[in-house]
Amino acid sequence: MNLWMDILRDLPHVMDNHERLFDAWQEGGVDGLVIGPMEFVSADPMPGDRFVTGNLIPGTQLIDRNFVATAAYDPNPTVYERLGVEAPQPPDEPLPELRAQLEKTLQAAKDRGLHIMLMYAGSGAGPGGDGHHLRDERSLNAHLARMIDALEHFPMADGAIMDGPEWGYEIAPHHMDHRSFIFHNLPENVAPLCADLGYDYQALVAAKDRLYERLHNLDPRQVRLHGGGGLLGSFQLFGADPDLTAWLQFRVDSVTGFFRRFREALTAEMSRSVKLGVGPRSAAFAPLCGYDLAQMGDFIDVLLPKHYFWHRGFDGFVGTVFRWVETLCDWNPKLSEAEALTVVEALFGITLPGVAGLSDFESALSPEFYEQIVTLETSRALAAVDDPNRIVPWLDTGRFPHDGDPMTAADLRHLLRAAGDAGLERFLYHHQGCLSEGEWVVISEICGHPWRALGSDYRPSDKLSL
DSSP: OEEEEEEETOHHHHHHTHHHHHHHHHHTTEEEEEEOOSEEEEEOOOTTOOSOOOOOOTTOEEETTTEEEEESSOOOHHHHHHTTOOOOOOOSSOOHHHHHHHHHHHHHHHHTTOEEEEESTTTTOOOOOSSOTTTOHHHHHHHHHHHHHHHHHOTTOOEEEEOOOOOOOBOOGGGTTSTTBGGGOOOGGGHHHHHHTTOOHHHHHHHHHHHHHHHTSOOHHHHHHHTTOHHHHHHHHTTOOHHHHHHHHHHHHHHHHHHHHHHHHHHHHOSSOOEEEEOOOOTTTHHHHTOOHHHHHHHOSEEOOEEOOOSSSSSOHHHHHHHHHHHHHHHOTTSOHHHHHHHHHHHHTOOOTTOOSGGGGGGOOOHHHIIIIIHHHHHHHHTTOSSGGGBOOEEOOBSSGGGOOOBOHHHHHHHHHHHHHTTOOEEEESOGGGOOHHHHHHHHHHHSSOOOGGGOSOOOOOSOOO
């Protein structure tokens, strides 16, 4: 097994130490890098922020919560003109020394034979259109132009990875203002997209509302009767609602259609052949988010399903299931925890070993979990492609994976062994700024030459760096 190392936004640290880092990483089994967005990013720590952040770079602007970023290249106006979109403004402060160091670092990686993929290559795109982002051609072209611009500016890169767009998958109340809350997924500007794909927008909205109401009024008798009843039982459990089925299929058709159009446009507009990767949720959640992995495998070069299994935080497998069960119990006081879990298992087609109630989630990451759940999620993803090298799961463990509960080096060993036994040949570690010594010991033993601290001048960052 090999791995790609995710550098993410931590460009200055890697650029300053790239020869030493590349030596150590390659010795430990790294054969590729995922880097980006192509911006020089640092951050201004918030009071009480536990994450380590760097000093501000002159000429940068505040983004998101406490990040600042400066583009690592000037836009090429002809790319944007060709696609009929507005080019972003070049940065006020070009930072030529950092740019030169970045070029040197990427070329060094290329000379070593490392595979290079740009992450968030469309970051910093100019304005799109007013329509829904899955339909609006101007929005698609704005993102496409920026990706093309980045890939042409950095010819060392073999391709780019997209993390979304996708539909939501959470029902927990604290996700109501987040992109992942499923009941916010049918705003009015989706209506034209529904019409394009042959769906009745109002019927889908009504089905969504009926599901919301049903999930607030689950009958324990129906759960006991239909839970574990396969497709037919689940159809009855969720109201035998054909328009609900249509809504779920619309989610798949719309997301698949978007990526197909994007892949075709990228191929047509690029001056060279490049790979395109997409990072869906893991196989159990992918259909709810709008991903059909088999269809995507027909035209996307690399699929990077999220092998995120932690509790709490966000995007973790155990945490997502827990939030569904917890929310259903809150919405349905007459429903037992075990019955709520039955509903969630019926929806996602999973059974968590040793978990019967909410408190059991605290010890859900058992050896049986890795043997059963990780094996199944890996096998299902591999079934979607003709070459196992086209499945490169995103993997995160360590102290605060996506702000979730810690996953130890022992958890990582269980995870990699189960995935490897299922046929996995490569994964993407997210990301090097959070890599701990224990994790690197496990990774290097499985993927390359075992790392030992006393015999090496390399130390994983382990700084909880964003």
